[in-house]
Amino acid sequence: MYLVWLAGPEAAHCAPGAPVASTANPDPNLPMFTGIIEALGTIVAVGNEGSNRHFTVASPFAAELKIDQSVAHDGVCLTVVAVDAAAGTHVVTAIDETLRVTNLSQWVPGRHVNLERCLAANGRFDGHIVQGHVDATATCTSVTDQQGSWLFRFRHAPGPSRLTVEKGSICVNGTSLTCFESTDDGFTVAIIPYTYEHTSFQQLQAGETVNLEFDIVGKYVAKLLGQRA
Numbered sequence: 001m002y003l004v005w006l007a008g009p010e011a012a013h014c015a016p017g018a019p020v021a022s023t024a025n026p027d028p029n030l031p032m033f034t035g036i037i038e039a040l041g042t043i044v045a046v047g048n049e050g051s052n053r054h055f056t057v058a059s060p061f062a063a064e065l066k067i068d069q070s071v072a073h074d075g076v077c078l079t080v081v082a083v084d085a086a087a088g089t090h091v092v093t094a095i096d097e098t099l100r101v102t103n104l105s106q107w108v109p110g111r112h113v114n115l116e117r118c119l120a121a122n123g124r125f126d127g128h129i130v131q132g133h134v135d136a137t138a139t140c141t142s143v144t145d146q147q148g149s150w151l152f153r154f155r156h157a158p159g160p161s162r163l164t165v166e167k168g169s170i171c172v173n174g175t176s177l178t179c180f181e182s183t184d185d186g187f188t189v190a191i192i193p194y195t196y197e198h199t200s201f202q203q204l205q206a207g208e209t210v211n212l213e214f215d216i217v218g219k220y221v222a223k224l225l226g227q228r229a
Contacts, residue, residue, distance in 0.1 A: 032118065032119055032129065032130070032131070033072050033077070033116050033118065033119060033130040033131065033132050033174075034116070034119055034125050034126055034127035034128065034129070034130055034176060035075075035116070035127035035128060035130045035169075035171050035174060035175055035176025035177075036116065036126045036127045036176060037114045037115065037116055037174060037175055037195075037198060037199050038061065038115055038116050038117060039059050039060045039061060039115045040059075040112045040113070040114065040115065040198065040199065040200065041057040041058060041059040041073065041112065041113045041114075041115045042057065042058045042059075042110065042111070042112055042113075043055055043056070043057060043107050043108065043109050043110065043111045043112075043113065044056050044057065044058050044089060044109055045109060046107060046108060046109060051095065051096040052093050052094065052095055052096070053093070053094050053099060053104070053105075054081075054091055054092070054093050055073075055091065055092050055093075055094065055104075055107060056089050056090075056091050057073065057089060057090055057091070057092065057113065057115075058087075058088050058089045059088065059089075059090065059115055060088075061115075061117070062083060062084070062085065062087075062088045062089050062090045063083075063085035063088065065080050065083050065090050065117075066080065066083070067080055067081065067082070067083065068080065068081075069117070069118070070117075070118050070132070071090075071092070071115060071116070071117055071118070072114075072115065072116040072117075072130070072132045072174045073092060073104075073113050073114070073115060073174070074102075074103065074104075074113045074114050074173040074174050074200065074210075074211055075114070075130070075132065075134060075171055075172070075173050075174030075175075075211040075212075075213055076094075076098065076102050076104060076132060076134055076174075076211060077131070077132025077133065078092035078093070078094065078098075079092060079093070080092060081093050101134060101136075101137070102134045102137065102211050103137055103173075103209040103210060103211055106209060111200075111203075112200045112202070112203055113173075113200060114173050114174040114175055114199050114200050115174075116174055127169075127176030128169040128171075128176050128215065129215075129216050129217070130171050130174070130176065130213060131213065131216060132174075132213075133213060134211045134212065134213055135161070135162060135212055135213050135214050135219075136156050136157060136159070136162055136212045136214075137156070137209050137210065137211060137212065138154040138155060138156035138172075138186075138209070138210050138212050139154065139155050139156075139207065139208070139209055139210075140152055140153070140154055140204055140205065140206050140207065140208050140209075140210060141153045141154065141155050141186070141206060142206050143204065143205060143206050146190075148193070149190050149191060149192055149193070150190070150191045150196055150201070151188055151189070151190055151191075152172075152188065152189050152191060152201065152204065153181075153186065153187075153188045154172065154186055154187055154188070154189075154210065154212075155185055155186040156185055156186065156212060157185065158184040158185045160222055160226060161214065161218075161219045161222050161223065162212075162214055163214055163215070163218045163219070163222055164179045164182040164187045164214065164215075165179075165182055165218070166179075166180055166182050167179075167180060168182070168215060168218070169215045170187060170189070170212065170213075170214065170215065171212065171213035171214075172189060172210050172211070172212060173199075173200055173201075173204075173210045173211050174211070175195070175199055175201070177189040177191075178190075
């Protein structure tokens with residue numbers, strides 16, 4: 001038994017992107033994310049069109065992208081709307097709602113963003129289930145250099161579905177991480193050198209805003225327990 005993402009008529013009675021148990025053959029075209037960052041992208045241009053904002057992103061795999069492909073940018077699932085293979089760039093568009101509930105409104109040219117392309121549902125899970133739907137933003141309250149690793153402390157607004165547990169999974173700017181020192185409104189993560197060097201954690205400073213996606217399993221459990229209360 002494995003998890004598949006339902007699409008089309010099959011998803012009529014499920015929450016968008018919700019995992020369901022299935023014994024049928026997996027469709028390799030049904031995507032998801034795992035929080036394992038493929039590459040660092042760089043914002044090279046930002047443009048506004050009405051209430052929408054277009055971001056041009058340079059990345060190592062831009063030439064491999066296709067129009068209408070979904071790519072997670074700092075944990076936000078965005079659709080590729082243009083590709084310039086020669087320049088090594090692609091363009092994504094964020095609507096007003098996305099700008100309001102994520103940190104995308106703070107993106108400027110030169111900023112690094114974590115990138116992950118979709119993983120087929122029958123692919124290998126090296127992280128945890130990530131949908132690319134940001135639940136909340138958090139503020140980085142401290143960065144501590146441990147001379148071999150870095151500790152990042154985050155604080156967020158509390159809420160019934162904004163749950164972390166000791167040694168549980170959390171997605172920070174698209175990165176699958178293990179949290180500890182968990183409270184109702186905060187947590188800490190430890191970053192090893194490889195992750196630090198290959199993600200946007202290398203530029204993250206205290207006071208900055210990050211995107212959070214809480215564990216989908218925990219959110220469903222919290223909702224079910226709330227309904228029974």
